[in-house]
Amino acid sequence: xxxxxxxxxxxxxxxxxxxxxxxxxxxxxxxxxxxxxxxxxxxxxxxxxxxxxxxxxxxxxxxxxxxxxxxxxxxxxxxxxxxxxxxxxxxxxxxxxxxxxxxxxxxxxxxxxxxxxxxxxxxxxxxxxxxxxxxxxxxxxxxxxxxxxxxxxxxxxxxxxxxxxxxxxxxxxxxxxxxxxxxxxxxxxxxxxxxxxxxxxxxxxxxxxxxxxxxxxxxxxxxxxxxxxxxxxxxxxxxxxxxxxxxxxxxxxxxxxxxxxxxxxxxxxxxxxxxxxxxxxxxxxxxxxxxxxxxxxxxxxxxxxxxxxxxxxxxxxxxxxxxxxxxxxxxxxxxxxxxxxxxxxxxxxxxxxxxxxxxxxxxxxxxxxxxxxxxxxxxxxxxxx
Numbered sequence: 430x431x432x433x434x435x436x437x438x439x440x441x442x443x444x445x446x447x448x449x450x451x452x453x454x455x456x457x458x459x460x461x462x463x464x465x466x467x468x469x470x471x472x473x474x475x476x477x478x479x480x481x482x483x484x485x486x487x488x489x490x491x492x493x494x495x496x497x498x499x500x501x502x503x504x505x506x507x508x509x510x511x512x513x514x515x516x517x518x519x520x521x522x523x524x525x526x527x528x529x530x531x532x533x534x535x536x537x538x539x540x541x542x543x544x545x546x547x548x549x550x551x552x553x554x555x556x557x558x559x560x561x562x563x564x565x566x567x568x569x570x571x572x573x574x575x576x577x578x579x580x581x582x583x584x585x586x587x588x589x590x591x592x593x594x595x596x597x598x599x600x601x602x603x604x605x606x607x608x609x610x611x612x613x614x615x616x617x618x619x620x621x622x623x624x625x626x627x628x629x630x631x632x633x634x635x636x637x638x639x640x641x642x643x644x645x646x647x648x649x650x651x652x653x654x655x656x657x658x659x660x661x662x663x664x665x666x667x668x669x670x671x672x673x674x675x676x677x678x679x680x681x682x683x684x685x686x687x688x689x690x691x692x693x694x695x696x697x698x699x700x701x702x703x704x705x706x707x708x709x710x711x712x713x714x715x716x717x718x719x720x721x722x723x724x725x726x727x728x729x730x731x732x733x734x735x736x737x738x739x740x741x742x743x744x745x746x747x748x749x750x751x752x753x754x755x756x757x758x759x760x761x762x763x764x765x766x767x768x769x770x771x772x773x774x775x776x777x778x779x780x781x782x783x784x785x786x787x788x789x790x791x792x793x794x795x796x797x798x799x800x801x802x803x804x805x806x807x808x809x810x811x812x813x814x
Contacts, residue, residue: 435478444472457523457788494526495783496580498598500587500654502683507755508711508772509586512608515776516584523784528580530594576601582783584608585618590653604793606783608775609655620786620795622778626659629768630752632803633707634667634675636766637748640730640809642705645748646676646696648689648717650709657682660709660752676703680710686757689716690723697724697747705748705809714751714758714765718808721747729763729807749808763807770801 441451446469454461454469455478461469472478497516503509517527576583576598586608588595596615599605604619609626611618630647637645647664650657661677668675680692689708697703697720706721708714721728726747751758754767778799785791 435476437478440469440473440476440478443476444469457784457790491581492579493524494528494580495520495780495787496528496530496576496583496598498530498583498585498588498594500589500682501592502681503586506683506711507757508753508770511772512586512776512779515773516780517776518773519777519780520784523788525581525780525784527780530576576603582606582619582787584779584783585611586779587654587656588613604783604786606779606786608779612653612655612658617794619793620782620791620797622775622782622797622799623655624770624775624799624801626656627663629770629801629803630660630663630707631667633750633752633766633768634664634671636803636805637705637707637750637809638671638673640705640748642748643673644676644700644702645673645705645707646678646700646703648678648680648684648692648706648708648710648713650682650684651679652682654682657709676700680708680713682710684708684710684713684716686713686716686719689713690720691716693717693720694723697721697726701745703747704745705750707750707752709752711753711755712757714749714767715761717749718761718763718765721749729809754804758806761808766806766809767804768801769804771799775799 437451437455438448440455441448444451444465446454446465450461450465451469451473454466455473457466497513499509499513513527513529520527580603582604583598583601584606585595585598588599588607588609588611590611590613595611595613599611599616599618606620606622607618608622610621610623634645634647647660649661649664661679664675664677667673676696678692678696680688684692689710693706693708693716696706706717708717718728725744727744728747728749730746730748749765751765751767754769758765758767778797782791782795782797786793786795
């Protein structure tokens, strides 16, 4: 069948099913046995079937796109870039484009969208699996507003109570899946994918104390997202539970290495007994390492002390860890212990839940959990992790 375009009817006949069954199997809808679904998809791949996306969208009154809203600070954080790529890849598997909603478009200005890091979109194109602007949408509006007319559903990642766009998105009249819970007083999302952020910070605090820390500090993020709120609360509750005075300092949600360095310098100068610093924001941990170097504090429990005279006590080693893993923590010197939140997999999980809800495979109000992993490195360990 290479001399002409392969049609859905060709697939159905070759698979030995009706045209409607073939359509349901390929779209992941309807009540089709898993074995039949697999057979139809295998036949479609073998024949080189490419669905007519325009016709498919007309038949199901679908735009064939889902919207992705990220925090306004996301444009310079690797975490959100990787999350967006994961969401785009998973959406593509169900035939959806991803409309990346820039803050301007969701806040009421016309114009397109830019991808994390200032790119034109995670996919670099507006075709399936790519990202494009919302075509001059004037804002989310309420139910049935501009965004609802352009997408079948929405992904809203790390929604902040202070983000004025979020209430309109949650009330846009289409299914909405949030990455983390929304703590504001507005309509609940259709579904959510959440991480146990309290458990991840608890694991870091337990780890540094097991490595000898007696006076840990946490550079916690400001803001009203579920992630930021959980980290600040956990730092306080862990300290109370363990009878340890955790030094808590608040830094911007997307603190730069320079901001982390300035905060750490002030912290260590005011409280030299601090022997472990856990830095929350993505990419900011190298600033903590620079502050330690400035003050002559060796990093890691097995780190050699800085050169001292006989009249001076050797400086106390400092353990350093991060709540978000990434290039900055892996490539630092020494490499920094961090929580791997698996952002690409998280983006996939969010998109998968939305696709499942849209296809009727999963009921509304579904909450799924996303796993993280603690990666121990030389900044907190005496040898190879």
